[in-house]
Amino acid sequence: MAEQNATSPNTAARIAVRKTYKLYIGGAFPRSESGRSYEVTAADGSFLANAALASRKDARDAVVAARGAFAKWSAATAYNRGQVLYRVAEVLEGRRAQFVDEVGAAEGLDARAAGLVVDAAIDRWVWYAGWSDKIAQVLGGTNPVAGPYFDFSIPEPSGVVAVVAPQHSSLLGLVSVVAPAVVGGCTVVVLASEERPLPAVTLSEVLATSDVPGGVVNVLTGRTAEVAPWLAAHMDVNALDLAGAAPADVQALEVAAADNLKRVRRPDPVEDWAAEPGLDRLRAFLETKTVWHPVGI
């Protein structure tokens, strides 16, 4: 190739095809309804790309898509959901080089360090995928009751979860908040890191090509302070993960979320995304249903 470039001026002068970073809503890649975009820069301040600047109406459309996808995704068997999510990990692996470039540019890491982050993100996804048909045994079970009843509890998905993704960990953090919500059967509207949204857009391309039904995960890029309050107040959103919300905004978002009794997960100010995640996030977006079944009559 290098020789060809040297001998052929046409090849050397080729203009690169630049990618348009768009939103991911309902399985499609629309631009923002508002027509706006914003500049995304690398950690060193150099220009990387223009990303879509989502508006409240994009958030509304994303919630409609997530609600539409919920019935089918939550009714799929746990085994099936696990297979679909494992497929996501396979496609992530195939795109590893692209993610290494983007995460490296976004977070200012060299190729080796970025490679470790991407590997951890893929492993994290596989780890969560495996939980799909095991979480019910851990969080649910039979309850000993003083009566002629077979009494058992099972975890059920809450519904549509709005996620404010971590601001600094652009891929590992994102995977760590999206995967636990979808593996349990919830559908997700995720607001990507404001300054580092490009890995999120590439992740949505992975989701679009890996059997995840459209609308199960919807990715918005834009200003967190502009869009998050609309998601927090939205009456058709059932839960809120504030992982990436600014500490000063958390209280207002919690208040806005109170009207329809959303489940809210507050951010941990010293969250270490590389650490073993535990079941906390899985549990946060599952509700326990207990059934009393008469026996012995």
Next chain:
Amino acid sequence: MTSEPAGARSPALETVTSSVTASESALRRFLHGLPGVDQVGAEARAATLASRSVKADAKRQLIDLAISCIDLTTLEGADTPGKVRGLCAKGRRPEPDDSSCPQVAAICIYGDLVPVAVEELRGTGINVAAVATAFPSGRASLAVKLQDTRDAVAAGADEIDMVIDRGAFLSGRYGQVLDEVRQVKAACGPAHLKVILETGELATYDNVRRASWLAMLGGADFIKTSTGKISPAATLPVALVMLEAVRDFRAATGSQVGFKPAGGIRTAKDALKHFVLVHETCGDDWLDPAYYRLGASSLLNDLLLQRQRMATGRYAGRDYVTVD
């Protein structure tokens, strides 16, 4: 609001009607002499008007007007008295938390369920509309169609939604269609007559224009696009052609006929587009439940969600309106 008592036939109307309906050939000459519809132009005009945006206070008022123009409809084989009672309750008080929300214009049901709705709606001012004349196909003898109409009126229906015989219309037997409309109108007595053209089966906009005039000449109080059983139903270009027909009919005869798009209007956004079309084509005189209705079932919930959104400043959810 220029309005005349229903059923009053102005002298101008009598003159026009008697001259063009004197014979089958005169009728044909008149209908085929109506100016042809420019299909591309009509579709472009409808699309342009549909792109207009209604915001803030105008939107708030238009949502309330839309609710008050709704013929809340259930036309399923599985309709039960309980379902009709539920629909009536919803029509009376669409937003239980908010007394400023208007009630709907009418409840539209099959004829056999009219007594249930009449009982539920007594004293509310909401009309009971019944579909009749072998709805939705219209494939029955004239005697059966007339009896169907008389039954519904006797049971207390305030409005009758009849279907035209599309087979007769498409094979050019305009006189037969006109005669049926006239006889059904006579059978209606005091009840208002809405004539359904079922535009999805009429194939061309020219046919829609001719059928609109035919129905109005026959004495329709309203012309209505569709049964809701056929797709496409109330598309914007069809609504435009029919609105032009009611406008031109008033210009020619002095008699104002109402218009009711029905079928396929599911979102508040769709409804607002239809209102823009009415306002730009016919003017304010038609922006009144007496002359404009929206036939819909799921539309009401979407209007209520938009209403809640405007009132509270946050997006509303389907968990907070009824499941129909």
